[in-house]
Amino acid sequence: MNLSGADRRERLDRIAAEFALGTSSPRVRRRLSAIATRDRVVADALTQWERRLAVLADAVPPVTPPPRVWARISARLGLEHRPAVREVPLRWWSRVGVWRALTAIGFVAALVLGVAQLGQQPAPAAAPIVVVLAGSDAKPALIASASRTDRFLTVKAVGGTAPAAGRVFELWALPQGGAPRSLGVIPAGAIVHMPLATPAEESLTNIPALAVSVEPPGGSPTGAPTGPVLYSGSIERMY
Amino acid sequence: MSAEGARTASGERNERLAALLARVGMADERAFEDVYRLTGAHLYAVVLRIVRDKSIAEEILQEAYVNVWHHAGSYDAARAQPMTWLTSIVRNRALDLKRRREIDTIAWDSGDDETPPIEYPSDGPTPVEMLMTAADSQSVRDCVETLEGGSKQAIALAFFHGLSHGELAAHLREPLGTVKSWVRRGLEKLRRCLDAAGAAE
Numbered sequence: 001m002n003l004s005g006a007d008r009r010e011r012l013d014r015i016a017a018e019f020a021l022g023t024s025s026p027r028v029r030r031r032l033s034a035i036a037t038r039d040r041v042v043a044d045a046l047t048q049w050e051r052r053l054a055v056l057a058d059a060v061p062p063v064t065p066p067p068r069v070w071a072r073i074s075a076r077l078g079l080e081h082r083p084a085v086r087e088v089p090l091r092w093w094s095r096v097g098v099w100r101a102l103t104a105i106g107f108v109a110a111l112v113l114g115v116a117q118l119g120q121q122p123a124p125a126a127a128p129i130v131v132v133l134a135g136s137d138a139k140p141a142l143i144a145s146a147s148r149t150d151r152f153l154t155v156k157a158v159g160g161t162a163p164a165a166g167r168v169f170e171l172w173a174l175p176q177g178g179a180p181r182s183l184g185v186i187p188a189g190a191i192v193h194m195p196l197a198t199p200a201e202e203s204l205t206n207i208p209a210l211a212v213s214v215e216p217p218g219g220s221p222t223g224a225p226t227g228p229v230l231y232s233g234s235i236e237r238m239y
Numbered sequence: 240m241s242a243e244g245a246r247t248a249s250g251e252r253n254e255r256l257a258a259l260l261a262r263v264g265m266a267d268e269r270a271f272e273d274v275y276r277l278t279g280a281h282l283y284a285v286v287l288r289i290v291r292d293k294s295i296a297e298e299i300l301q302e303a304y305v306n307v308w309h310h311a312g313s314y315d316a317a318r319a320q321p322m323t324w325l326t327s328i329v330r331n332r333a334l335d336l337k338r339r340r341e342i343d344t345i346a347w348d349s350g351d352d353e354t355p356p357i358e359y360p361s362d363g364p365t366p367v368e369m370l371m372t373a374a375d376s377q378s379v380r381d382c383v384e385t386l387e388g389g390s391k392q393a394i395a396l397a398f399f400h401g402l403s404h405g406e407l408a409a410h411l412r413e414p415l416g417t418v419k420s421w422v423r424r425g426l427e428k429l430r431r432c433l434d435a436a437g438a439a440e
Contacts, residue, residue: 062280
């Protein structure tokens, strides 16, 4: 069936409409799906109709599926968070699409810098916990480091990184699958210390990454990041 | 709720889902779990109405999400809204399965008084009611309003319960040709109206 020629557009539109609505015969469904995989015009016609009609589906009252559905999905895929779908409110950190890319960049940068530091200094003096916080341009902006037993993080600004006037940087620990936890406002200065409640190794347990957001003076008023997240990086443990 | 407010809420949900799907594309399990939590009940309800069998609906849902996990990387936010994409995945699976089962059982095509009535979920809205309240935007509701009675009913039953042309004819007790032209005219009208409304926004 030639459906992409200009004279066939009307016919294609009708067939696509009935496919999206669901009234097409199984034979037409099969053929149209097959054609759509190689013909962009046909695929677009289907997509357009699916888009038009999808809004109708909003009216269907939701029905919560039994918990075994998620259990089976995660078992099939061998996912780690197997049992529960937790009710954690979604906030900005769920919307940060560049997130994993940023932490991946941070990881590479951390390895490079870590190796460089190890090269420059005797090994024992190198901080075994290093986080290179980089922005979307992948350029390191801040480096946080600590020894395992330090009760503080040393934060070093790279290349004069500083917040805009009237704003502060706040440092956040990003627990696996949880909400960010504030580690405090980063004091002004080229190299500063930020106190930790417990030794770094303990404070950063189950924390794969850190991030820096821009906040009003005194830090986030809500306990969660409110400003844009400028930098992030994964925690590298060199022990 | 105002149409404006509702549209924004739906837009926000789609934005959030698009970001989550981007992370699922990079094998982020937590994001995948969030996608399920945000969409599972809606998609399950959509499938349930079409297949009318809980265990089959559960199976379709499982397959669909396994598919989402494997194919989120190819999801193209520029081509389809996340909810459109997800809804299409489960609806198509549900429809394909329903059609296959009908070929096996034939019962639907008997077309006489013996045809079993379609059973609606007793506590929920009917398909036409859903069509009338459909969507979060006034413009879509206005478009639905313009449909004639027969078209409205046929499209509602087809969309929400996955009835084929033959099933529609049997259920509405009208000749197949009449039902087909109701569907065709209704879709044509919806397209013109929805596209005009979309262009105006």
